[in-house]
Structure formats: C-alpha cells, structure tokens
Amino acid sequence: MANAPIKLLIAASGTGGHLFPAIALAQKLPDYEIEWLGVPNRLETQLVPKQYPLNTIAVEGFQQGFGFASLRVLGKLTGSIIEVRRILRQGNFQGVVTTGGYIAGPAVIAARSLGLPVVFHESNALPGKVTRFFGPWCTAMALGFAEAAKYLPRAKNVCVGTPVRSQFLDQASDASLDLAIPDGVPLIVVFGGSQGAVAVNKLVRQSAQAWFDAGAYVVHLTGDRDPDAGSLKHPQYLELPFYDNMAALLRRSAIAISRSGAGSLTELAVCGVPAILIPYPFAAEDHQSYNADVFTKAGAALMFKQSELTAQKLQSQVLSLLQSPAELTKMGERAKAIAVPDSAEKLASLVREVVES
Template sequence: MQPDRAPKFVISGGGTGGHIFPAIAIADELRRLRPDAEFLFVGAKGRMEMEKVPAAGYPIEGLWISGLQRRLAVDNLSFPVKVLSSLFRSRTILQEFRPDAVVGTGGYAGGPVLYAAARMGIPTLIQEPNAFAGLANKWLGGKVDKVCVAFGGMAEFFPADKLVITGNPVREQLLDRARELPGDARPTVLLMGGSGGARSLNEAMAASTDQLAARPQVQWVWQCGKHYLDQFRDCASARLPNVTISAFLDKMDEAYANADVVIGRAGSTTIAEIEYLGKPAILVPSPWVAEDHQTKNAEALTRADAALLVADDRVSQDLVRTALELLDDDNRRRKLGDNARALAKPGAVHRIATEVLNLISSPTKNSLHAAV
C-alpha cells in the first residue's frame, strides 16, 4: 500500500460467537493502531454475524454460502452453486473495496473471500483458534500469507514458515473489568451454553433438581441459549430460588467476576477467556463439531491440569456432582485456576493486528493484479 493512504481491511468471521467476536476484536485493535483505517466485513447471509457486526459499528456484506451437510441432504445439491456464486461475489467485493489485507477467523464466508483474495495477490491472514485445524483452514493454509494460532504443534496442519503463535483474541477490556469487580460472596457456578445453547448442559441442569435444591447456598447462573429458553425456563430446576436462567448474559464481566466455577463447551473463545481470568473450569466438549476439535482443545488444558473434562455422554450423571465437589475443594480450584492462567497469552489481539500491519507494509505483494 502507499504510505500516505489510509489502509483498508476486509475481515470475515461468522456463524458462531467464537468466530465473530475475535473478528470484531481484531478490527477494534486495527482501528486503535490505525484510526484512519476503513473496514468491511464479509459474512454469510442469514447467519448471526449479519446482526452482530453492524451492532459493533462495522459494515458487512453477505454471501450466499452455507456449510456442506455431513449427512445426505437436499441442501447439499446447491452447495457447488453457492461456492461459485460466493467466489464471484467475493471477487467483486474485493475489486470494489480494494483492501490492503484480508483477515479470516472462521465461518462459511471465509473460504471464498480468502481464496479470492489470495488469487488476486492481496495479503491474507487466517486466525486458527483450535488445537485441531478444520478442513477449510487447512486448505487455505497453503494459500494465505500468514496463519496465527493459539496452540503449539500446528505445523501438522500448516506450512511451518507461515505460522505465528499469537494466542486467541479475547475481549480484554471486558475481562479486565471482571478482574476488578468485587464478585459475589456466595459460592457461584456459571454455566454457559453459548449463544445458541447446548442441549446436553441444559438437560443436565433439568435432571439435577434434587442436587441443586440440596445446596441452596450455591448460586447457579444458567445461560441456556436462545433456542432452549422456552423449553427449560419453567422446569423444576429453573424455578429454584438459587438458580437464575437466561438466554443470554448481557453483563459477562459481572458473570465472570461472580463465578467460582465455570462450566462450558470447549470452544476456543471460552478457553481463552478462562485462561485469561484464571478461572477453574469444567469443560464439556461438543461431540457435534468438525473433527471433534473441542475435545482436542479441552485435552490441551487437562494435560496441563488446567481444567476438568466431563464427556458429553456423561453430563447428566456427572456434571452437577463434579461442579459441587470442585466448589468444595478450595485447593483444587486454586490449582486449576493458576494452571489455566499460566497458559494464557494476553495481548493476542495486538499480536495478530501487528501481523496484519506487517503484511501490508511488505513490498512483495501486488494487490489486485492476479486473476482468479
């Protein structure tokens, strides 16, 4: 890019909060470092990024793209058409916006736009958050210029000369507020099912009314997800005075500050936030994600004695009991929290943004001159 011109960035991340919030965090940090920068997000039509990104103050374009179903489905017949349409649309967006770099954090739209950008000679970077890379990022790894990762051993999936261990970007301002808040004096368990909710975690809570009622001094903050609130809001467990159920947690800083134990899936963002705060945690990897990558994420922590793991098929029997046992063991909680904090990589979002800026300062890339 020309040194006197404001930089432009295209960022793609969507489908889940684990892709969207890191993408927004990277944009925020790039904006902090280069206040004159212009941004355009690219997402998938009908996915949650089409709401969350504008709410964060950034424009977004939507592609007609979705994932390939892992079972036989009629929707799979349109998948090749969607890919070709998204590639064409991505090229048009890039030609019109003329970005200096394209950044991807995962989601359906990332593949087409990053592939098109790489073919057009635009500097490209992907952020791989998991300990086991997904198929799309593995495929893109050989085509992009830089791959930012959170775990070691990722040369198994990507060219070693493109790898940079940066850690996963987290909402550091929010988490720093959580550290400063006094917290609740009552013992508290925070259960997070993610933006969409986790059926097995919700079913475990619904099946544990007697255990929850037997310890009325223990507060349970139960984030069940928007898809499950109507199903579980009136169950016996949810009606207990020591249980608070909600679809979302609007004040995550307060929720984290109050939590003595955190329960959640083993997505990369959840793990990064647990590590940043040094919270003792019980992880329940989702069995439904690609390549079972959440189990790999959780095992990276359990090997370091930095979290406990409860298998999804044992959650109704073991989850609440394990949480109460951990709540009663101060030394165990302290050790898990200390070990989790030792794995944290504060400043990850700054390192990623710096890698992006380094890419656009390189004279070796000549944007928009190669053909798709």
C-alpha cells in the same frame, strides 16, 4: 493519496466464536479502513453494521456427500468467489483477514487470485477442514493454540492466542454485575456458548439441589432453544437465556460448567476460571474435545464426554471441587497461564507485518 489509510476486508461470519475475535482485532487497527464480509441472516448482520460496512455473499458449507445439493453449493461458491473479487477490486483493498468457517474459502481464493495477502486466524486446537486446505495458500496462519501447528505443516504458523472482547480485559466491568448473588457464596456458572446446550442444561437441573444444599448459587445461561427453561425454581438459581457481561460473571464464579468451543475457553482462561468441560459431541471432527484436552493437560479443567456423564457424576465432581478451595485456586492459576490477554495486539501486529510489507 500517499496518506490514505490501508483498506482491510475481514471475512468473519456465523457464531460469536468467529465474530468476537475478528471484532477485537478490528478495534486494534483504528488507523485502517475496515469493511466486513459476511453472510445474510447470520449474527454479523446484528453486530457488525454499527461499526463497519458489511458486504454479504451467498455461500454455504458442504454438509453432505456429493450430490445435487453439493452441485448447488458449488455453484454458490463459484458465484461468491466472483463477487468477493469484485468487492476487493472495486474497494482497492490491500489485504484480507478471515477467522475461518465456510466464508473463508471464497475470501482466500478471491484474495490470492488478485495477489493480495491473507491472514487466517484459527482458534481451535484441531484446525477445521477449511483451515487445513487453505492454510498453505495464506500469507500467514495465526493460531489460537500452539497445538494446531502440527496439523498445518505447510503453513506459516504464528501462535497469537485468540482475541477476546474488550470487557474481558477491563477490570472495571466487574462493578456492573447486576445479579442477586450474595457476597461470599460459591457461584457455579453454566453456559453452552452462543448456541446453548440443552443436554448439559438437563444434567445441571438434575444435579443442582445438592449444590444448593452446599450453599452454592447457580447462574444458568440456557440459550434460547431449551424446551425445559423455567422448569427449575429455587432462590439460589438464576436462569437466563444469555447474559451480556460475561467477564464480570466469570470473574465472580468459583467454577464453570461449559462446552469447550475455543471462544468460551479463551474467556475462561483470561478470567482464570476452573471448569468442568463437556465437549459438544457433534462438533465437526470432535474438535471441542481437542480444545478441552489442552486445558485438562494443563490442569485447568476436568473433561467429560457427554455420552458418559450422568447427573450423579456431575453432581459429585462439582461438590468435590467446591470442597477443595486450594485445588480450585490451582486450577484457576493454571487456566490463567494458558491465557494470552494481549492476543488482539499480537494478531494486529501480524496483520500489519503481512499487509504493510
């Protein structure tokens, strides 16, 4: 048993912003025996079982003021803590990593109640309520943005950046961009993260004709919940719900129009893409604005509140940037300066230090 691999439970659930960094980390720990903790009917049930054993628990977040619904959620939380303790004990796990969200609560409580070390990765510049509450309980807090440390004064903070999918670090992936975009034309890429962005989609469609007239092509990733999908037709407009090879697409782009979730911003930074950022206005505690602020202060992006952005303003800002290639180049270089391309290695090193000490 002396040479048995270290067993690690990774608690990551819900969206790509939680799952992709955790998967990138797991790939940097090939000598570990890794299992996953997730929630039924979330994205992890599609992505994880092909690579790692998936354990699921019934847990959800507190979305409203205290009431009968909160009592039900509290009951689920209690049951989930008991279940995670059982998983950890029976599996003889030696540590836990979580990337936040409401699954982090039972994972942290169960692990610490058993005396197991916990590494918590927080990708946002403004840590969420769960992170701020549980951070001091954890053995180490791994941060995507150094700015997050000021909100976690009692935690052991280590800035490691946010890991990205391997395709973003593989220059050979550029060869597989299979879209009909001529060489040499400026390309605008629009995306709203894994959930899409209907309000942004509407502004883009209203603005796009002027960009076409300027010779630009637009690749518009609408998500799968846009009722107006298919309403704009133009030979310079490619509309898709999703696109698998985002790394190649972003490297080909002249400018991106995007929400400012931490995962999307990490991908933009690694690829060195100038951006117009439109934070999701209903994100918890407006944390996307805090993320975008890091990029605007660095000169890597422009940020506009959705409530204040008109199609005319978006149209003119994009045209102004397209007509200023030197400024776009500077913005791209500043974006790359924010990137931490070896983030997965840094996080893996921290996990080894914590779990193996």
